[in-house]
Amino acid sequence: MEYTIFGKTGLKVSKLGLGGAPLAGDFGATDEDEVQLMIHEAIDSGINFIDTAPLYGKGESERRIGKAITDRREQVVLASKAVRSDMRYDYETTIRSVEDSLRRLKTDWIDIMQIHDVETQPFELLVNETLPALEKLRQDGKVRFLGVTTRNLPLLLKYMATDKFDSIQFYARYMLLDNTAKDEVIPLAKEMNLGVVNGSVLGMGILADAPASFLKEEIRLNGLARMEKLAFLRRTEPKGLIEPAMRFSLSNPDIQVTLTGTASLAALRTNLSYCDGKGLEPEEMKEVYALFQGQPLFD
Template identity: 50%
Template sequence: MEYTTLGRTGIRVSRMGLGGAPLGGDFGATSEKDAVDTVHAALDAGVTFFDTAPLYGRGESERRLGLALKGRRSEAVIATKAVMRGDAYTYDNTIKSVEQSLQRLQTDWIDLIQLHETEATTFQEASEGTLAAFQQLKQEGKVRAIGANGRNADTLALYLRTGLLDTAQTYCRYTLIDHTARELVFPLAREYGVAIINGSPLNMGVLADTPAPFLLNNPELLAEADRRMGLLDFLRKPEPHGLVEAAMRFSLTCQDIAVTLTGAASPDIVTQNAAYCDGRGLKDEELLRVLELFAGKPLY
């Protein structure tokens, strides 16, 4: 396992983190035992960064993570988000959301609190409400660092330019078939000293040949993804899910990314993915070929 410092926060983290959506059952039924065992397997593999949100499983992901970390809280860096989808991004809603997260997580502090889904609010509402609440919570010692999460680069850029963020989490924007985060998000993050967290390096399961259920309603997107994956046969291994290793290594060795998240709901998957966090990436010629194939071509 490789480790790094989370930007200017000084917080030391594993370069691979465990994404919490599968723990809450968002990608298929997951038992509480499997969720807890997966967290323990991640810890045992050297993973220290755990990313969740109230949205995942409507609180179940946070609750299960808190249960799994009982007695092992000191080994973990916990990142969660606010607010719950459907709620306004007001000051009061944000304070309430974080307090509820603290209870579910069974902890007195959150290492990284992130504004969830920047596209779901206006910049003004988020600045006057959620970001202001985050700063107050940081002064109170209930959170250690502040971030924002989003897929739209132009929207995320607004928050990067405030200078208030310690981290920015993008997802599905630095993968083998869509690496458009290189064009705006990464340069801005470097300029403002913001650490990048890369979510969904497997493009919501697409690169593992198991797309998330909600993507089945978008046949055009899946068809384009299949076309792009066909151009990556030079990276595919003969075993099932043959692009997973290349996809993980592509993200894990990117110097612009502090933490790459892996979504896993079983100990075997998280242990296998952790083995890819050894500093070995694609060959130079392979990397160049990938970057040339889809430059400036977002999948979504």
């Protein structure tokens, strides 16, 4: 496992992180016993960054992670989020959301508390209520560092400009099908010394030949058309774009954590095998960047 320093937080983090979204069945049926085994194997294999949210399984992801790390809390850099996109992110709701997360995760502190999917809430509300609530929780020692998450890159830049955050997280914006985060967001994060978390590097399942059922038909077809242009990256094994997709993100020195979202031991082991420091060939990188330069796949 490779490790790096998570921006100005100073935390030492594994380049591969465990994403909590699939752990509670949001993307298909899961077996709780296997999930517990998978979390333990992830930690035993060197993964020390775990990311979750109250939204995932309406708290079930946090509960399962809390159960798994009860006796291993010191081994984990734990990231969660506030609030849930079906709620209003006012001061009181933010405080309650984090307190509930602490209870489900069976911990006294969360290392990185991120504002979840900021595109769902008014900017003024988040600045005037959500952030002050998180600052209060930080003063109380219940959270250590603050982050912000969204797929909307112009909005992410706006939040980065407040200089209130220690980390950022985007998803499906630095991957083989859409690398738009490399143009402004990642360079600015490097300049500001922010920790960077990259999610959904398989493009909502498109790069795994298993597009998520909730994807719009137009996006799914566009993604599949882009995959055809990436055929030069295909390996001989089934679902051959998974490996290059993972290596594309893992090898970027300005992305501290690449999340793998899985509830399967087999998939975890496969993704761990890509943590050897090897990326795409320079000519392959040039071609990938040129193919879709400035062309986002998702809204």
